[in-house]
Amino acid sequence: MKIGIVLYPTYGGSGVVATELGKALALKGHEIHFITYSHPVRLGAFTENIQYHEVRVSDYPLFEYEPYETVLASKMVDVVKHEGLDLLHVHYAIPHASAAFMARQILKSQGVFVPFVTTLHGTDITLVGKDPSFEPVITFCLNESDAVTTVSESLKKDTYKHFDTSKEIHVIPNFIPVPEEDNEIDLEVRRRYAKDDEPLLCHISNFRKVKRVEDVMKIFAKVHATKKSNLLLVGDGPERFKMEEMCRELDLCDHVKFLGKIQDTRLVLRIADLFLLPSETESFGLAALEAMAVGVPVISSNTGGIPEVNKHGVSGLLSDVGDVEDMAKNALEILSSKESLATYRKNAILTAKAFDIDKIVSEYELLYMQVLRSA
Ligand code: GMT
Numbered sequence: 001m002k003i004g005i006v007l008y009p010t011y012g013g014s015g016v017v018a019t020e021l022g023k024a025l026a027l028k029g030h031e032i033h034f035i036t037y038s039h040p041v042r043l044g045a046f047t048e049n050i051q052y053h054e055v056r057v058s059d060y061p062l063f064e065y066e067p068y069e070t071v072l073a074s075k076m077v078d079v080v081k082h083e084g085l086d087l088l089h090v091h092y093a094i095p096h097a098s099a100a101f102m103a104r105q106i107l108k109s110q111g112v113f114v115p116f117v118t119t120l121h122g123t124d125i126t127l128v129g130k131d132p133s134f135e136p137v138i139t140f141c142l143n144e145s146d147a148v149t150t151v152s153e154s155l156k157k158d159t160y161k162h163f164d165t166s167k168e169i170h171v172i173p174n175f176i177p178v179p180e181e182d183n184e185i186d187l188e189v190r191r192r193y194a195k196d197d198e199p200l201l202c203h204i205s206n207f208r209k210v211k212r213v214e215d216v217m218k219i220f221a222k223v224h225a226t227k228k229s230n231l232l233l234v235g236d237g238p239e240r241f242k243m244e245e246m247c248r249e250l251d252l253c254d255h256v257k258f259l260g261k262i263q264d265t266r267l268v269l270r271i272a273d274l275f276l277l278p279s280e281t282e283s284f285g286l287a288a289l290e291a292m293a294v295g296v297p298v299i300s301s302n303t304g305g306i307p308e309v310n311k312h313g314v315s316g317l318l319s320d321v322g323d324v325e326d327m328a329k330n331a332l333e334i335l336s337s338k339e340s341l342a343t344y345r346k347n348a349i350l351t352a353k354a355f356d357i358d359k360i361v362s363e364y365e366l367l368y369m370q371v372l373r374s375a
Contacts, residue, residue, distance in 0.1 A: 008293060072095065093120055117186055194230040221252060278300065292315050
């Protein structure tokens with residue numbers, strides 16, 4: 001198939017999933033065309049079966065706001081026509097699904113039919129989508145999509161709750177390549193951040209409010225007060241400055257490192273003992289799955305789609321949102337002995353295997369074929 005994938009190219013989970021999906025489909029022989037405004041961070045360069053089409057918005061002085069959606073729709077029309085695409089797959093409802101609708105209508109008027117699949121990732125529905133000013137556009141786009149997918153059962157429920165749609169929603173979860181090689185910890189790298197007998201905790205996110213990064217620091221402070229530990233913080237975003245202040249106020253800076261944005265987060269995860277994800281809401285929690293895949297148990301909140309990924313007492317432990325006391329207690333429980341940590345590590349990998357890339361990518365292929373058959 002020739003597939004156009006429309007995505008946000010930045011560090012967010014939706015962009016990561018869309019890029020990894022495209023790369024996996026390209027490996028299976030499909031021709032993939034990424035359409036977005038800058039080179040997707042996870043794309044890499046010069047890969048067989050992959051082309052990247054940049055959407056460029058001109059900063060004409062008349063425009064106070066650049067009309068990205070319009071330029072994106074025009075780019076989709078162009079790529080579908082000239083590359084002969086069979087299907088468009090848009091990740092994130094706004095503005096990708098509405099631009100896809102417009103592109104499909106323009107192409108129809110020219111005698112070309114191209115269906116589009118919309119994948120909802122979470123914040124497009126749970127945060128942005130709940131802003132009433134977006135509601136009519138999102139509802140319309142869901143109803144007009146040729147197929148809609150969500151990344152968890154929880155997000156599917158939220159979508160039906162917040163939007164007036166009876167459209168069938170297919171749940172296709174996030175995925176991960178689970179490495180076959182053993183997850184031996186690189187002690188030399190680990191020793192840069194922790195002594196051998198000190199636990200190394202880790203959090204990776206875009207430091208937005210929804211991630212409750214202040215809870216990460218609070219949990220860490222409590223764990224550290226009982227058992228000398230260290231914390232690695234990966235990523236950047238609006239809450240980072242506050243976190244740096246908090247770290248100084250709590251006098252934890254000797255044990256906390258802000259690493260900033262790192263492209264291959266597996267390198268950090270592979271030296272960690274625990275992953276912290278205390279989010280306010282999370283449609284899936286790809287970061288938790290990435291940790292589990294390399295054998296890092298997860299201390300998380302029990303909100304949204306997280307319980308579908310992090311299994312309580314198996315791959316980690318879950319608590320109510322904001323209950324940092326319980327999360328710290330849980331962290332100490334997993335770290336209480338080498339045997340306990342080793343069991344959680346092993347079970348985290350086994351749990352992650354249910355989300356193996358090969359299985360999930362086939363689910364998308366089946367859906368594409370179904371859409372093309374009924375088009
Ligand atoms: O919250 C983020 O990290 C970014 C956001 C996005 O849309 O890029 O992530 C959402 O999509 C991911 C991929 O499907 C999910 O794993 C995340 O749980 C989801 N984030 C939220 O729901 C807050």
